[in-house]
Every structure is written in C-alpha cells, then in structure tokens.
Amino acid sequence: MSDQTNRQILLAERPKGWPDENTFQMKESPRPSPQEGEVLVRTVYLSVDPYMRGRMNDAKSYVAPFELNQVLTGGVVGQVEESKHPDFQAGDLVTGMMGWQDYSVLKGEELRQVDTRLAPPTTALGVLGMPGLTAYFGLLEIGQPKQGETVVVSGAAGAVGSVVGQIAKLKGCRVVGIAGSPEKIRFLKEELGFDAVINYKTDDVKQALKEACPDGVDIYFDNVGGEISDHVVRRINKYARIVICGQIALYNLDKPDEGPRVQTNLLINSALMKGFIVSDYQDRFKEGLVQLAEWVAQGKIQYRENIVEGLENAPDAFLGLFKGENLGKQLVKVSDIKE
Ligand code: NDP
Structure with missing residues (x-):
C-alpha cells in the first residue's frame, strides 16, 4: 500500500x-x-x-x-x-x-x-456490528425464544449463526446447529456448548434432525435456505417461528429455485415464517449493541x-x-x- x-x-x-x-x-x-x-x-x-x-x-x-x-x-x-x-x-x-x-x-x-x-x-x-445485530433482533424479536424450546440454526458457525446459537443458549433453549465441516461442528459443540450439531455435508440431515430434535423444532433461524431448510420446516411444532435471515444456498443459482411448498405445514402448525432485514431495527441498534457488548465482556458470547x-x-x-x-x-x- x-x-x-x-x-x-x-x-x-x-x-x-x-x-x-x-x-x-x-x-x-x-x-x-x-x-x-x-x-x-x-x-x-x-x-x-x-x-x-x-x-x-x-x-x-x-x-x-x-x-x-x-x-x-x-x-x-x-x-x-x-x-x-x-x-x-x-x-x-x-x-x-x-x-x-x-x-x-x-x-x-x-x-x-x-x-x-x-x-x-x-x-x-x-459480533458488535451488523452480523451481531442481525442475530440479536432476528432471534429475539421474531424468534421470541422461551426457556426449554428447541432452536435450530443453519449456517451455525458463521458470523450471524454463531451469535444466534449463543443467545438462544442464554435464553435457556436447546440449540441445534447445522454447519459444513468437522472443525465447525467441533467448535459449536465443544466451544459454544450447542446441544446437538449436524454436518450437512456428511450426515443424513433428515435422520440427524430427527435425533437432534426429539421434541420437534420451535424456532428455525434460517441462514441458508434450500434443502437444509426443507428438512427443518418439516419438523416444526405448533406455534413454531421460522426466521428467514438469509438464503445463501440460493445466491449463486443461475435460475430460480423451485422448492417444496410450505404453506400447509405452516397452516397445520399455526406457525409463523417471517423475513427481515437488520435495518428494520435501525432505531434500536444502540440497545442491541449495548446488550451484545455486555455479553461479550462477560464472556457469555464468544x-x-x-x-x-x-x-x-x-x-x-x-x-x-x-x-x-x-x-x-x-x-x-x-x-x-x-x-
Ligand atoms: P457466514 O459467516 O455465515 O458465512 C457464510 C456461511 O454460509 C459459510 O461459511 C458456509 O458455512 C455457509 N454456506 C455457504 N454456502 C452454503 C450452502 N450452499 N448451503 C449451506 N450453507 C452454506 O455469513 P453471515 O453470518 O454474514 O451471513 C449468514 C446469512 O445471513 C447469509 O445468508 C446472509 O445473507 C444473511 N444475512 C442477513 C441479514 C439480514 O439483514 N437479513 C444480515 C446479515 C446476514 P458452512 O461451512 O457451514 O457451509
């Protein structure tokens, strides 16, 4: 330079x-x-x-x-x-x-x-910028996590996903992370304390979800879309909340994705599926940053x-x-x- x-x-x-x-x-x-x-x-x-x-x-x-x-x-x-x-x-x-x-x-x-x-x-x-705020507002405002609920997060070892899972743990949830390498799986399980982890590249995702979520899925924080999300949405519970944060599996497709239709599944489970952009919460960024900084300083979020x-x-x-x-x-x- x-x-x-x-x-x-x-x-x-x-x-x-x-x-x-x-x-x-x-x-x-x-x-x-x-x-x-x-x-x-x-x-x-x-x-x-x-x-x-x-x-x-x-x-x-x-x-x-x-x-x-x-x-x-x-x-x-x-x-x-x-x-x-x-x-x-x-x-x-x-x-x-x-x-x-x-x-x-x-x-x-x-x-x-x-x-x-x-x-x-x-x-x-x-963690104290746009990705951290995305995790914070997406999970807390749309996901509304409650003690004992099961939260599944895809893209779990990334900037947004790793914070989502840790906040969900702080809220007393069972957290299941989906990611794509053994190193990421180890990180989520051993360093962040996720309750269960799925390597979508090597595991049978459908079967692994069944085992990881014996009580079904209350919140799905979706960072990736595509087939991973199709499998998770099939396992939602009544009143589940599906937070559509990102669809990275689709960003490089050269033609539109045609996935399964989810409306019946949402209907019979009285479930919510909501997309959001972090800037929807711009007025509250300060509040989010103060809380995230406190958690980081206390070592509660790594x-x-x-x-x-x-x-x-x-x-x-x-x-x-x-x-x-x-x-x-x-x-x-x-x-x-x-x-
Ligand atoms: P990450 O740090 O999570 O990096 C992207 C990760 O996505 C990769 O490391 C990879 O992990 C995973 N990935 C890539 N391709 C695929 C695929 N085909 N299938 C499954 N996983 C894949 O990025 P961010 O945390 O910055 O962003 C995560 C998501 O959140 C993105 O979809 C992004 O667009 C979205 N986002 C949305 C915002 C909003 O306002 N709604 C704001 C910020 C981000 P792996 O090894 O596990 O495959």
Missing part, C-alpha cells in the same frame, strides 16, 4: 451464477482529498458479506445494485488520515460503509467512532474471526463465504493501525 495511490476493486462484470476472476478488477487511482465537512479514511479492515452477492445482480432488492465499473462497497473499519470535520481527528478509528479500496472520503455524518475500550476494532464489523491479509485477496475472501472457508466473521486486513 502506497501513501499516494488508491488501489480499488471494481465490479467488472455482473456474474451469472458463481462470481469468478472476471467479476472483479483492480484499478489504481490517486489518493483522494477531503473537502470541508469530509474525512479521509485509510481502510484497515473490510468486511465481506454474503448479501453483496445480491448487489452484484442488476435486480431490485432492499439495497441498490452495485454499479458496473465502480468500486465495490461494504462495511469498513478504518483510521482517519485527514479530517475536515469537527468530530474527527487524524488517528481516530472509525466505521462506516466504504469502498473496497485503500482510501475513502466520507462526510463526517456517515462515520461512527469505534470504541476500542469495549473490544478489538474488528468486532465493529462482526466470537471468531477469519482474517485474510491484503486488499487484493478480498474477492477470494468473498468467494470463500460460499465455499464455507470461514469460521466466524470473514474480514480482510488492508493496512495496519498506526499508533
């Missing part, structure tokens, strides 16, 4: 199916300068997230598509290099939506200070991060999400924090 050059990763082509090396392009531009009210931020950590795959399509969704030949954007923790805004000064650690690039210029209002007294700065992109080095490796880190390469939150380290 040079002081004067700004390396940027652009969306070069809209992927059909899986993104590949043609999807991304690295470009070099001069380092930008802030105007009055703006702040120049050097990227320290950037977050790669599954929802970004949807933004690569030219399709209407809850966030606008990425523009072709423009820099990709996402959550970043960075360090202020130069500030023309009264609330920030050089050296501050900040977070906001920034580019996949070395330097970004933002209005001061688009940035938030990162409080490193609470936890390491990376957590602002994970978190993992998978950190890849180098801006040039951001596309591979992003693709790794769809191959299950990450345990916990996937981040890319772009530069060092300067003292």
Whole structure:
C-alpha cells in the first residue's frame, strides 16, 4: 500500500451464477482529498458479506445494485488520515460503509467512532456490528425464544449463526446447529456448548434432525435456505417461528429455485415464517449493541474471526463465504493501525 495511490476493486462484470476472476478488477487511482465537512479514511479492515452477492445482480432488492465499473462497497473499519470535520481527528478509528479500496472520503455524518475500550476494532464489523445485530433482533424479536424450546440454526458457525446459537443458549433453549465441516461442528459443540450439531455435508440431515430434535423444532433461524431448510420446516411444532435471515444456498443459482411448498405445514402448525432485514431495527441498534457488548465482556458470547491479509485477496475472501472457508466473521486486513 502506497501513501499516494488508491488501489480499488471494481465490479467488472455482473456474474451469472458463481462470481469468478472476471467479476472483479483492480484499478489504481490517486489518493483522494477531503473537502470541508469530509474525512479521509485509510481502510484497515473490510468486511465481506454474503448479501453483496445480491448487489452484484442488476435486480431490485432492499439495497441498490452495485454499479458496473465502480468500486465495490461494504462495511469498513478504518483510521482517519485527514479530517475536515469537527468530530474527527487524524488517528481516530472509525466505521462506516466504504469502498473496497485503500482510501475513502466520507462526510463526517456517515462515520461512527469505534470504541476500542469495549473490544478489538474488528468486532465493529462482526459480533458488535451488523452480523451481531442481525442475530440479536432476528432471534429475539421474531424468534421470541422461551426457556426449554428447541432452536435450530443453519449456517451455525458463521458470523450471524454463531451469535444466534449463543443467545438462544442464554435464553435457556436447546440449540441445534447445522454447519459444513468437522472443525465447525467441533467448535459449536465443544466451544459454544450447542446441544446437538449436524454436518450437512456428511450426515443424513433428515435422520440427524430427527435425533437432534426429539421434541420437534420451535424456532428455525434460517441462514441458508434450500434443502437444509426443507428438512427443518418439516419438523416444526405448533406455534413454531421460522426466521428467514438469509438464503445463501440460493445466491449463486443461475435460475430460480423451485422448492417444496410450505404453506400447509405452516397452516397445520399455526406457525409463523417471517423475513427481515437488520435495518428494520435501525432505531434500536444502540440497545442491541449495548446488550451484545455486555455479553461479550462477560464472556457469555464468544466470537471468531477469519482474517485474510491484503486488499487484493478480498474477492477470494468473498468467494470463500460460499465455499464455507470461514469460521466466524470473514474480514480482510488492508493496512495496519498506526499508533
Ligand atoms: P457466514 O459467516 O455465515 O458465512 C457464510 C456461511 O454460509 C459459510 O461459511 C458456509 O458455512 C455457509 N454456506 C455457504 N454456502 C452454503 C450452502 N450452499 N448451503 C449451506 N450453507 C452454506 O455469513 P453471515 O453470518 O454474514 O451471513 C449468514 C446469512 O445471513 C447469509 O445468508 C446472509 O445473507 C444473511 N444475512 C442477513 C441479514 C439480514 O439483514 N437479513 C444480515 C446479515 C446476514 P458452512 O461451512 O457451514 O457451509
């Protein structure tokens, strides 16, 4: 990384199916300068997230598509290099939506200070950031967990899923996690204390669910969709709540998914199935962050991060999400924090 050059990763082509090396392009531009009210931020950590795959399509969704030949954007923790805004000064650690690039210029209002007294700065992109809040509000508001209920979470060893399972344990539930590698299964069972775990790549999911949920499923927190979810939904109890958080198994399909119809199952069980976007709870983010930070400080919620080095490796880190390469939150380290 040079002081004067700004390396940027652009969306070069809209992927059909899986993104590949043609999807991304690295470009070099001069380092930008802030105007009055703006702040120049050097990227320290950037977050790669599954929802970004949807933004690569030219399709209407809850966030606008990425523009072709423009820099990709996402959550970043960075360090202020130069500030023309009264609330920030050089050296501050900040977070906001920034580019996949070395330097970004933002209005001061688009940035938030990162409080490193609470936890390491990376957590602002994970357990104490968007994924943690997704777990918190999705599970507590839609799932409404009660003592003794059975909660199944798919994508259980990822950024969102690992927090969902731990909150459900704190609420006194029986927690069953579904994930895709022996290392993840061991982590969920031995380190996070999940009651049962299923490796969807090697286990017979239908049979394993039957054994793991002898009293049926009261809450299903769905991060993945597809066949895994078909199996879980068939085992729901009366008044079950199905929280639709993500459908990562479907994001790289090149034609629409045709799964089984679930309405009868919901009807006969008086069940609720509800999708949500974390920003639905924007007004309450502060409340969520205070509670999550307290749980992390008390050691009641543990978190993992998978950190890849180098801006040039951001596309591979992003693709790794769809191959299950990450345990916990996937981040890319772009530069060092300067003292
Ligand atoms: P994760 O950290 O969980 O990473 C993605 C994981 O998904 C991978 O590690 C992999 O784990 C699993 N996965 C990938 N492909 C498949 C597949 N075909 N079938 C089953 N599992 C698969 O990501 P996040 O925690 O950031 O996100 C989890 C989900 O939540 C995503 O679907 C995302 O889109 C959604 N989300 C929704 C939000 C909202 O506001 N509604 C906000 C944030 C995230 P494994 O090895 O187990 O396969």
